Amino acid sequence: MAHQLLIVDDESGILQAIRRMLRAEPWQILEAHSGDEACQLLNQHAIDLLITDYKMPGMNGIELCRYARQHSPATYRLLLSGQVDYNSLRNAWRLGDIHRFVAKPWDNLLLTMDIREGLRQHELLRQTQALQQAVGSTQPLLLTDSNWIIRLTNQAMCNLLQFSEEELLGTNLFAPTLCDAPVALEAEINRQADAGEVWLGLFALMNQQQQPLPSWMSISTLGPFRLCIAQRMSEHMPMPSAPVGEPGTALLDNQPQSAPALLLIDLDADQIREHQLAQTCFQRVQQCIGDAYELYAPQDHLLRVLIPADVSCGEIEQLQEDIGTDLRDPLPMSDKPIKLRRLMRVEHCPSDQPDWRAWLRQHIGLQDTSPPAKHTDEINLQGQQVMPVFNQQGELVALQAPRRVQQWPSWLESVAELCRTLFKQPPPVIINLAQVAELSVDQLSCTSAAGLDCYVIVSEDQLLSDDESTTQLRQMLYQQDCKLLVADFGRNFLNSRQLLSMPVCGLCLAPEYLAHMRTHKSMAQSRRLLQRLRDNNMILYAPGVDDAEALAAAHHQQADWLSGQLLSPEVDVSQLQWFANGD
Incomplete structure (x- = not known):
């Protein structure tokens, strides 16, 4: 059954423009020129997604969204306007009256992506209504998408994990901040979920203080979503080494079949170099595999x-x-065709490899992040942690502060001193101010004193709010010569046009935004959009690269900076000496 969309605007030209933009989509579109007319349609039809202007005669867009929430709670509500008070908008979003805001003039690609995501979340809203009847409010639960990104959680789960709802939404269930599950267990849960089976077993949840919360968890499939219901184990019950019902510790073994495989294509280096065939060969293989695999x-x-x-x-x-057949055909060259000399084989992660991610990093050309052997003349360090940030070539380009730092002055001084000592050209420091409440901005002065550039990730509120404390925060950041990166591009309310008019030097790409941009329909447009930002010297940072799919998405969109568990976990500052060896 086709999705039903309701578009509300008092300008006929806007209605026509949106209808024209969506003409290739298999959706049924209803139109209204006022809030009152829209209310009638909401009462008469099952509307999956509402797109409404803000400023209209009579009822405004926020009031209409509030009405839709009360009378059609499963309708996803998107506000589209060029004239809206930011504080009123944020308040409506916090209260839950609107789900998404898009500023006029809009970007067709981003608006279409927002609508597709809104329809996905409509299914979530619809299923949530059924879940509210099936599950009591005291049972900790969350709902993820098929990629294990948390889309819904209840207060009981927030209380259990000691995270706010906002902190949990958009986070991967298997992220190290939330669980300590081994790779083999993650693979087994994936296998059962993909098969439509219910997984029940011990799940090593972690709270905000990174304390283990051993819990029984049932995970079941609900269409494109995963319903996860937790039951806390007794505080006095020891944590078993394997889930009940599994023989021994087999589930904890590193099973090679849970890791991806690699098809290795080794060409003759001299032949490739002599005839400059690298790009031609890459394109030929890419054309053969299409979007089905990553190259x-x-x-x-x-x-x-x-x-x-x-x-x-x-x-x-x-x-x-198929690839062998393509590479067997001689390459047409100006003087004579060239037949490639090649060797092809499939390789799996060795069974004795403790971490298949390290094996994968090595084979696709990323730096190994295993700690080097320590020497007696090693610099005396204080056990501080950093998150390495890499470029597309796997080179260290920045150091991001972890989410939890006990003593900020000590952390900043240690990192500044080490960078100055170890690197000829010290990498910049990144601090996510959107997640750090206890950091005083004036403490950042030691980074500039040490000759370090400091990039600060700020939330939409910290960038746009006009309240006194936030205005003072921005002024202090400017005084400290901090460069600003906007958090969660694609999830927040800002579009590319707005960003280009703001005092920021880059943006952090939301994980779900990257995933959307990899779809066949969006890929060409998304590259043009990000290229426009890149042409204006915007840094594109892809944090949270925790799996191969996220890494592939970041490479597809040519992100300038990347970080995450697949590339490197947080490391002790002592390990920066190893990164410095290649400086």
């Missing part, structure tokens, strides 16, 4: 195709045969 080139003559764990042996053999 990496750690060196000009080495190509690596990432094969997900759920791909069958027959599919792998067919893929290898």
Whole structure:
């Protein structure tokens, strides 16, 4: 059944423009020219998504969204306007009257993506109504999408984990900040969820203080979502080494089949270099695999195709045969065709490899993040943690502060001193001020004194709010010569046009935004959008690269900076000496 959209605007030109933008989509579109007319349609039809202007005769857009919330709670509500008070908008969003705001003039790609995401979340809203009847409010639960991104949680789960709802939404359930599940367990849960089965077992949740909360968890599939219901184990019950019903500790073993495989294509380095064939070969293989697989080139003559764990042996053999056929055909050159010398093989993570992510990083050309052997003449350090940030080539380009720092002055001084000592050109420091409440901005002065650039990630509120404390915060950041990055682009209310008019030097891409931009329909437009930002010297930062899919998305969109568990976990500052060896 086609989704039903209701578009409300007192300007016929706007209605026509949106209808024209969505003409290729299989959706039924209803129109209204006023809030009163829209209310009648909401009462007569099952509206999946509402798009409304703010400033209209009679009822304004926020009031209409409030009416829709009361009378059609499963309707996703999107406010589209160029004339709205920011404080009123934020208040309506906090209260839950609106789900999304898009400023006029809008970007067609982003608005279409917002509508698609809104329709996905409509399904979540619809299923939530059924869940409210099935599950008591005292039972900790959360709902994730198929990529384990948390889309809904209740207060009981927030209380259990000691995170706010805002902090949990958009976070991956298997992120180290929320759980301590081994890779094999994550793979087994994925297998059962993909098969539509209910997984029940011990799940190592972590609270905000990173204290373990061993809990029984049931995970079931609800269409494109995953319903996770937790039951806290007794405080006095020891944590078993394996879930009940599993023989021994087999579930904790590192199972090679849970890791992706790699199709290794080794070309003749001299042949590639002599005839400058690197780009041609890459494009030929990319054309062969299309969007089904990810392709990496750690060196000009080495190509690596990432094969997900759920791909069958027959599919792998067919893929290898297809690529082999393509590479067997001589390459047409100006003087004479060239037949490539090549070697192809499929490689799996060795069974004795404790971490398949490290194996994967090594083969696709990213730096190994295992700690080097320590020497007796090592600099005396204080055990501070940092998150390495890399560029597309796997080179260290920045250091991000962890979310929880006990003593900010000590952390800043340690990192500043080490960077000045270890690096010829010290990497900049990134601090996520949107997540750090206890940091005083004047403490950042030691970074500039040490010759370090300081990038500060700010929330939408911290960038736009006109209340006195936030205005003072921005002034202090400017006085400290801090460069600003906007948090959660694609999730917040800002579009690319607004960003280009603001005093920021870059943006952090929300994980779900990257995932949307990888779809076939959006890929070309998304690259043009991000290229426009890049042409205006905006830094594109992709944090939260915790799995191969996120890494592929960040590479597809050519993010300038990347960080996350797949690239490197937080490391002790002592390990910065190893990164400095290649400086």
